[in-house]
Amino acid sequence: MKIAVLGKGKTGKKVIEQLGHEHDHSVFHSSNPPTLENLKGHDVIISFLPGEPFLSYIDILIDSKIPVVTGSTGFDWPKEIDQKLKENKTPWIRAHNFSLGMNLVHEMIKVMAKADKLFKAPKFKIHEVHHIMKVDAPSGTAISWQDWSEHECQITSARTGDVVGDHKLTIETETEDIIVQHQAKDRGIFAAGALWSAKKIIDNEVPAGLNNFSDLAIKELL
């Protein structure tokens, strides 16, 4: 298996570390950008590029017909992409957050979404904290949490130090607060989730089209 790693920054370098010497891989970055030509011969592409450069390469990635695992955030997905990937018979997996533990949180938030059955007008609040270099706010994960909660959430963001990623959902009622929190301690967790996804693709367990990591990982919990 030969992997193309796009981005060797804070997260991409964790992918490269975890690939080690056992797996053949190439690394693409600002001064060695991916092209249709130099991507040839790779079995899977893993992207931890920032959103804008990822979007600028998206047509090349589609045309390569190589499966993609992408954690890039901070951009809007082109609408027709799922259809194009299905036509090309190429599986892609995307996630705002490749932490495997986040899938446990997903299940918890699905339960929290039912708060209205027990409480009158519960307030849903999300607070996320990341390192100062993170460009997008609120984080993609905070947006996913809001979707999972099926409620309009008041989302607040803070940027400080080198925080890998903290997310907290609070349901406030008149009489009690219910809180779920996820703290990423090391960027290696995102690399591990991306490599878990690449393996699913190599093992032919992923259908063609644009797949969500959380939909695949949740199957492990059923």
Ligand SMILES: NC(=O)c1ccc[n+]([C@@H]2O[C@H](COP(=O)([O-])OP(=O)(O)OC[C@H]3O[C@@H](n4cnc5c(N)ncnc54)[C@H](OP(=O)(O)O)[C@@H]3O)[C@@H](O)[C@H]2O)c1
């Ligand atoms: N989904 C998840 O689980 C997850 C987790 C963490 C981060 N992320 C997302 O992943 C992305 C990267 O985050 P990061 O903190 O690792 O970023 P980073 O440390 O800033 O690294 C960015 C990398 O992208 C490369 N790059 C930037 N512009 C490029 C271009 N035009 N062409 C080719 N390469 C380019 C840089 O190349 P040089 O090395 O040459 O400068 C660098 O290697 C962000 O969108 C972030 O939100 C997602």
